[in-house]
Amino acid sequence: MTNQSIQPIIHNSRKRRQRTVFVTLVLFALALTLSATMLMLGNTIYPVADVIRVLFGEQVPGASFAVGTIRLPRMLAGIFAGLAFGIAGTVFQTMLRNPLANPNVIGITTGSSAAAVFGIVVLQASDTFVSIISIIGGLLTVLAIYFLSKGAAFSIGRLVLVGIGIQAMLTAVINYLLLISRQNDVGTAMRWLSGSLNGVKMETLPPLMIAVALCLPVILRLSRQLQILELGEMTATSLGVKTNQTRVLLIVASVLMLALATATTGPIAFVAFLAGPIAKRLVGDGRSTIIPAALVGVILVLAADLIGQFAFTARYPVGVITGMVGAPYLIYLLIRMNRRGEL
Template sequence: MMNKTMNFIVDLRMRHRKQFLSMTFILSLIVCMLSVAMLMIGNTIYPVSDVVRVLMGEDIKGATFAIETIRLPRLFAGLFAGFAFGAGGYVFQTMLRNPLANPNVIGITAGSSAAAVFCIIVWQASNTVVSIASIVGGLATVLLIFGLAKGASFSIGRLILIGIGIQAMLSAVISYLMLIGNTHDIPTAMRWISGSLNGAKMSNLSPLLFTVILFVPIMMYFGKGLKILELGEQAALSLGVHTNRTRLVLIVSAVMMIAVATATTGPIAFVAFLSGPIANRFVGTSYSNIIPSGLVGAILVLGADLIGQYAFAVRYPVGVITGIVGAPYLIYLLIRINRKGKL
């Protein structure tokens, strides 16, 4: 009887591992396909052979400028920002054991946006200052939300409600700044808060690339304890997980990635919100889905950008498309959670 049970457990684990690896590979393949499409499609469609030749360093009239100067930076911005939003959102949702506990809903991206819009409207600051202010604003918002939610004892529901309230307040601040801003500053601010890959330049992407490359391995290492944290504080401690250290490292890593991504592309709506649940649905929940969630985030951003740029007569920022997709799911999730009485 014992042998049968052990064999069943081993077989089940092997199936879960196979599902995880196979679905992660499929998600990676989709990302590669969308990346190629981002380099091929534009005002002029270039064949794959021309794209490869340009990437290999060959100079092709017209194609070299379009691919290296315009499309490649746009691809990197969407790829790394999408991955950062997806992985960071998954960490928040899993660690706090609530799908609403993500940076979009609890106001972290709103803090980054408010700081950036203030710099654009009031100070007419440079892109560098706007980016730094966006990161600082996101970090300050996190500290404020967690400080107010702590109280006598930490409550996830309290954190979400406080976060929603702060997001509403910051959204009002952004609206006020837009009303008092100069006419020539409004388009810049609007483009930024909508979430857009327009104007991406390789020279401006270094902080984003560095942050993702630095923090993803850290998140993967500490993510081993992320699934155990879902069992509760006492269970995690009994299994040898340093809960406070794990939470601190994961929160700092997720917030830094999301803040830098927001500073680079603006707050691309609902990517952090949707990526984790989609990854869990396709990959399963037996393993830490940091990488699959990041890949889903990249797919959402790249796919939405292609749709927004070329599927309609008018070109829309990527954040508009992801917002159209994500808003109905948020409403559905709020209704479902309210019926269960978990909020």
């Protein structure tokens, strides 16, 4: 190739890189603004100076309890759950080359939810034990989907269909458990199933924070291989990607974050479904969307929680607000895919 023919390619690559950096910085600034807003707003509005003093360990009457004990864990849960849902969603959608192939639709979060409801309703378990069996439920669901969809060769369509079938079965299990549960357990289970940041305590956050800190570098390291997997199995293999090994590492890292996020906040609806497409639309084709999707996930969770707390006369869990946004988008996506003949 001549120098003149290479220059447009280099120019376009530089423009895409600059766009990605700009979008990431804007998303980061918006997430930071929402985080600060969550710390300041409540029944009492505290100024930025008081919030900063509390964060640095000073005792400020009223603010120390409200900010340090209630709002800070809520904000951190929103940040790390948003990161986990956003990253896991875009990994599955990119790897399986299908916007419907996200953890909500193919039953992974439903597996965690079914296990948690079983712990609440049948075992009368503590919050810690409910979190543990929720994680186990998510991991077992992934294994079931993988083995039931395994054939002579990897098939995206088969995996999605098996996942949807398992989700339907697990939803029926959840409904049955709610039907036979005691009245006071129904409220607890429903609050958990709706996806909520209410009542999150600082001591419940370290497992989720550690999982994100460990799994995010692994996924970022594999982001190039993930982009190649989007081109298809044969292309990825011909380009030297160890497809099975890469796919297993991506799935394990994503599911671990997803299961711990679900165990901490409940299955916040549609965040994993929306974060990837929004990030891809903002960044454009040809660039990794892992970090932008993670930040979009944070923004969706924090913004939805603020809307649920302050936009209505009644207070709604974050999952109710994200569901109100995500359900119409799912319908739109299904109509568009049907028109294109992709369904």
